[in-house]
Amino acid sequence: MKIALIAHDKKKEDMIHIANLYKNTLKHHEIYATGTTGALVIKHTNLAITCLKSGPLGGDQQIGSMIADSQLDLVIFLRDPLTSQPHEPDVSALLRLCDVTNTPLATNIASAHIMLTALSRKEIKCKKISKKKE
Numbered sequence: 001m002k003i004a005l006i007a008h009d010k011k012k013e014d015m016i017h018i019a020n021l022y023k024n025t026l027k028h029h030e031i032y033a034t035g036t037t038g039a040l041v042i043k044h045t046n047l048a049i050t051c052l053k054s055g056p057l058g059g060d061q062q063i064g065s066m067i068a069d070s071q072l073d074l075v076i077f078l079r080d081p082l083t084s085q086p087h088e089p090d091v092s093a094l095l096r097l098c099d100v101t102n103t104p105l106a107t108n109i110a111s112a113h114i115m116l117t118a119l120s121r122k123e124i125k126c127k128k129i130s131k132k133k134e
Contacts, residue, residue: 001073001119004063005033005041006055006094011078012037014109016044018076018116023047025120032066034059060094067097074115076106 003026007015019026019041026047033041035054042049053059066072075098079091091107098105106112 002030002032002066002071003074003076004066004072005031005037005049005076006060006063007034007037007078008080010080010083012040015076015078016041018078018109018112019045019047021113022116022120025116029119032063032072034063064094064097067094067101067103070101070103072103074104074106074119076112076115078109078112079107 015037023045031049033049033051035051038049038051052062077091077094104115106115
């Protein structure tokens with residue numbers, strides 16, 4: 001599976017925490033992340049992560065492109081809805097893309113735990129649920 005990690009500034013510690021908790025699961029998957037989030041997670045977990053540009057430089061848009069092209073199976077975007085800064089990625093565009101492509105999206109630590117627990121138990125294998133053609 002291909003998984004993307006994005007976190008607003010005030011949620012980067014939470015992302016490091018969850019990546020450490022699920023390190024043994026995440027190490028078996030292809031991980032992509034926005035630049036700063038990815039660098040911090042690598043530093044604290046030694047996970048292999050492909051770092052894209054940082055959010056303010058378009059990393060969230062790179063991830064959005066991957067979602068639109070059905071190249072991601074799961075997105076974890078830990079957002080700070082109360083004090084997000086203007087330079088931080090906007091979840092609304094990614095939320096829309098995830099809904100259009102049927103890509104699971106965790107926007108808080110609780111939903112990230114649920115998705116990563118299911119992944120660790122091999123209860124989820126792929127995001128795509130094919131639609132029957134009518």
